[in-house]
Amino acid sequence: MTRARITLFVCALALAVYPLAITSTFGQRVGVLVLLAALSGTAWNIVGGYAEQVSIGHAVFYGIGAYAPLLFYTNVKGNPILMIPVGMVLAALVALCVGIPTFRLRGHYFSMATLALGQLFLLGVTIAPALGAASGLSGPVEQNPWQLSMRSPVPYYYVFLVALALMIGLVAWLERNRLGFYLRAIQASERAARSLGVPVYRYKLIALMISAACTALAGSFYALFVGFVNPESVFGLLISVQIVIVATLGGAGTLYGPLLGAAILVPTQEWANATFGGGGTGLSYVVYGAVIMVLTRFEPGGLLGLWKRLRIRAAASA
Amino acid sequence: MMNVLNFAHGEFVTLGMFAAFLLFTFWHTGPLVFIPLAAIVLFAIGQLVYYALIRDVMRGPMFAQILATFGLLLFIRYMLFWIFTPNYRTLPATLLGGTAHLAGLYISIPKLVAALVAIALTAGVYFLLVRTQIGSRMLAVAEDREAARLMGIDPDRVQALAWGISAACAGVAGALLATFYYISPDVGGTFVLFAFVAVTLGGFGSVPGAMLAGPIIGVVQVAAAYYTSPELAEIAVFTMFILVLWLRPQGLLGRSLGGT
Amino acid sequence: MLLQARSLSKLFGGLAAVSDVSIDVGPHDIVGLIGPNGAGKSTLFNCLAGDYRPTKGSIVFDGVDITRAEPERRARLGIGRTYQIPLAFGRMSVVDNVIVGAYLRARTRASARAKAQEIIDLVGLGDRSEVLGATLGTLGRKRLEIARALATGPRVLLLDETLAGLTPVETREAIDLIRRVHASGVAIVIVEHVMEVIMALAQRVVVMDEGKVIASGSAVDVVRDPRVKEAYLGRRAQP
Numbered sequence: 001m002t003r004a005r006i007t008l009f010v011c012a013l014a015l016a017v018y019p020l021a022i023t024s025t026f027g028q029r030v031g032v033l034v035l036l037a038a039l040s041g042t043a044w045n046i047v048g049g050y051a052e053q054v055s056i057g058h059a060v061f062y063g064i065g066a067y068a069p070l071l072f073y074t075n076v077k078g079n080p081i082l083m084i085p086v087g088m089v090l091a092a093l094v095a096l097c098v099g100i101p102t103f104r105l106r107g108h109y110f111s112m113a114t115l116a117l118g119q120l121f122l123l124g125v126t127i128a129p130a131l132g133a134a135s136g137l138s139g140p141v142e143q144n145p146w147q148l149s150m151r152s153p154v155p156y157y158y159v160f161l162v163a164l165a166l167m168i169g170l171v172a173w174l175e176r177n178r179l180g181f182y183l184r185a186i187q188a189s190e191r192a193a194r195s196l197g198v199p200v201y202r203y204k205l206i207a208l209m210i211s212a213a214c215t216a217l218a219g220s221f222y223a224l225f226v227g228f229v230n231p232e233s234v235f236g237l238l239i240s241v242q243i244v245i246v247a248t249l250g251g252a253g254t255l256y257g258p259l260l261g262a263a264i265l266v267p268t269q270e271w272a273n274a275t276f277g278g279g280g281t282g283l284s285y286v287v288y289g290a291v292i293m294v295l296t297r298f299e300p301g302g303l304l305g306l307w308k309r310l311r312i313r314a315a316a317s318a
Numbered sequence: 319m320m321n322v323l324n325f326a327h328g329e330f331v332t333l334g335m336f337a338a339f340l341l342f343t344f345w346h347t348g349p350l351v352f353i354p355l356a357a358i359v360l361f362a363i364g365q366l367v368y369y370a371l372i373r374d375v376m377r378g379p380m381f382a383q384i385l386a387t388f389g390l391l392l393f394i395r396y397m398l399f400w401i402f403t404p405n406y407r408t409l410p411a412t413l414l415g416g417t418a419h420l421a422g423l424y425i426s427i428p429k430l431v432a433a434l435v436a437i438a439l440t441a442g443v444y445f446l447l448v449r450t451q452i453g454s455r456m457l458a459v460a461e462d463r464e465a466a467r468l469m470g471i472d473p474d475r476v477q478a479l480a481w482g483i484s485a486a487c488a489g490v491a492g493a494l495l496a497t498f499y500y501i502s503p504d505v506g507g508t509f510v511l512f513a514f515v516a517v518t519l520g521g522f523g524s525v526p527g528a529m530l531a532g533p534i535i536g537v538v539q540v541a542a543a544y545y546t547s548p549e550l551a552e553i554a555v556f557t558m559f560i561l562v563l564w565l566r567p568q569g570l571l572g573r574s575l576g577g578t
Numbered sequence: 579m580l581l582q583a584r585s586l587s588k589l590f591g592g593l594a595a596v597s598d599v600s601i602d603v604g605p606h607d608i609v610g611l612i613g614p615n616g617a618g619k620s621t622l623f624n625c626l627a628g629d630y631r632p633t634k635g636s637i638v639f640d641g642v643d644i645t646r647a648e649p650e651r652r653a654r655l656g657i658g659r660t661y662q663i664p665l666a667f668g669r670m671s672v673v674d675n676v677i678v679g680a681y682l683r684a685r686t687r688a689s690a691r692a693k694a695q696e697i698i699d700l701v702g703l704g705d706r707s708e709v710l711g712a713t714l715g716t717l718g719r720k721r722l723e724i725a726r727a728l729a730t731g732p733r734v735l736l737l738d739e740t741l742a743g744l745t746p747v748e749t750r751e752a753i754d755l756i757r758r759v760h761a762s763g764v765a766i767v768i769v770e771h772v773m774e775v776i777m778a779l780a781q782r783v784v785v786m787d788e789g790k791v792i793a794s795g796s797a798v799d800v801v802r803d804p805r806v807k808e809a810y811l812g813r814r815a816q817p
Contacts (some may be wrong), residue, residue: 286393
């Protein structure tokens with residue numbers, strides 16, 4: 001067993017037994033939030049890390065995923081879980097609205113468009129009474145595992161853990177197959193990729209749609225876990241920023257980077273909120289901004305990138 | 319134009335506003351003083367940002383380049399939030415005179431002055447780019463950094479200069495805005511996106527295009543706000559952005575993009 | 579006739595970089611494209627490869643009009659190309675680089691990998707297949723570029739000044755490699771500056787100057803053509 005495999009196994013084990021070891025509700029909640037962040041970060045990674053199409057408005061997909069089930073529940077009193085796939089498809093379609101015009105162009109149009117789209121949806125939902133406007137929507141209150149509505153965080157934790165494992169498995173599979181190769185080629189040199197017959201435009205769109213759908217899934221999970229959504233909490237800029245930081249802190253373009261980033265960022269954030277109180281929200285952006293600047297300036301590869309560099313250096317001097 | 323997307327540009331505008339505010343409030347200087355001072359301060363900040371952040375980030379992967387200025391945006395904006403709190407502030411409306419009655423329309427003088435200065439500055443920058451030696455150096459570096467270096471141009475100094483000028487313009491815009499607009503840290507956000515829309519509509523790299531697009535967007539926004547609501551006005555501008563991307567991505571006067 | 583360009587012209591603004599050029603490439607040809615600096619060779623090359631759209635004229639490949647086709651389409655039809663400055667996928671290994679090319683025709687990961695390995699051995703990188711693209715030297719990168727393009731199963735390979743910047747020993751190895759590639763059934767069009775290479779490789783040479791074809795024929799004939807001599811030596815010190 002290589003060292004990497006052992007580390008992986010230990011981490012997986014730790015993740016599996018975490019809620020049994022940490023029995024405080026607060027600790028378990030943090031665990032769930034880490035998993036949610038890891039889900040959305042891994043999703044973002046598909047288009048932002050592998051294909052290097054940087055989206056700073058991913059909250060759009062998160063929000064769509066969050067609102068779809070609760071809209072269904074509020075208006076029709078149906079099982080919100082049924083809307084999860086609908087939310088994912090919807091997110092993918094909205095992604096196309098941004099991807100189709102911008103992936104044809106050079107320059108940073110895609111990133112700008114995602115930012116604009118994020119703001120668009122945030123504003124749009126805030127002023128739409130049919131969507132709950134600024135006050136938001138609520139989900140099921142009664143205990144019903146079939147609606148993913150439970151009192152304790154523990155069942156959520158395991159459902160999300162399985163989902164995360166599946167998503168990482170999906171990305172790993174994509175990585176090793178044509179999509180992964182093509183995306184990495186596109187990231188390295190679009191021009192060369194074209195000359196090898198890679199349908200650059202199409203593959204960027206595919207990556208974007210997969211990413212959007214997976215992010216929507218994370219959003220749906222969030223909505224069902226918290227039982228409540230409002231525009232700011234799922235469509236806000238903070239969500240987009242968090243997703244980006246989670247993915248890049250750990251290492252964009254790596255399989256486990258987002259999980260690592262989530263494991264570091266979320267507990268720190270929760271601890272900071274608990275210690276400094278709600279007034280810290282402005283301050284957290286300042287810290288996020290500083291973190292992003294430091295990361296991009298000194299170690300764009302994130303923590304995993306740093307780790308790899310240190311290991312190469314250690315091996316070279318040995 | 320320097321092939322760098324500066325997400326933090328709106329924050330430079332905000333910094334200009336606050337510079338004007340501070341200079342006015344604590345040193346009681348009038349617009350004739352605080353506008354140039356804002357320009358100078360922002361010029362320095364622009365150069366600082368280039369040397370401390372941009373220069374190294376440009377050598378890294380693309381996604382880092384995009385994220386770096388976004389991080390700067392967050393940092394500046396929320397630092398301002400933290401220092402100054404979200405409360406709106408204003409400078410006295412009479413600073414640049416009140417309203418003038420011109421050809422049956424009431425025109426606010428501060429806005430008129432701002433418009434004139436904006437036009438003058440834009441024309442000045444355009445002139446700088448196409449007619450002066452320093453301008454052609456900037457265009458050279460923007461086109462091919464290494465080739466420019468081989469010709470004896472120091473790309474770092476030229477790009478730092480470009481950043482300084484760009485920031486200074488934003489600073490002037492902010493200082494001018496301060497004379498009639500509310501001052502708050504969240505001002506930057508809307509403006510930077512509107513600036514992107516203007517550049518996209520006008521055409522990337524085309525200064526005359528931006529000049530054309532600016533008023534168009536302004537009119538659309540004000541009209542939408544008047545007939546519907548401020549939020550819908552913002553939505554209108556963003557929708558326009560996405561429409562432009564779909565229908566005419568090279569903007570009105572820009573070069574053709576994509577493909578070759 | 580595999581690749582046929584007819585009356586190609588490419589104008590940039592008012593300047594005609596390529597003017598009424600026609601070129602024929604058969605399925606077993608090695609065609610050299612030479613000319614002094616600024617003759618329009620690169621522009622013509624890029625029109626054939628798909629980076630530029632010609633202003634006038636047509637390009638037909640295997641019966642299909644590709645005048646305005648995207649590079650991806652040309653690759654799928656069977657045109658491969660390399661770049662003057664190699665664009666290796668630096669962070670991917672040699673074999674992964676070539677797999678990207680192989681995936682054009684291969685359906686499964688296994689067959690793509692097998693094809694890639696086969697091509698890597700052909701170009702002489704067999705001992706370095708797991709090495710990162712960025713760590714290869716100049717000749718290695720050129721081999722990689724050729725391997726990658728070969729993996730797409732082209733019928734014609736366009737080489738853009740592939741032998742620039744190589745030492746004499748490396749140049750001879752590169753010539754050998756190109757001969758091997760040709761022997762495997764691929765037509766070659768090579769843009770080149772260095773006369774000795776063209777003499778050694780090309781069956782047919784097309785000479786351009788100021789956007790037009792001024793001579794065409796076997797290498798030996800072309801070199802003795804007075805118009806060619808004048809183009810190279812008349813106005814400039816050296817080719």
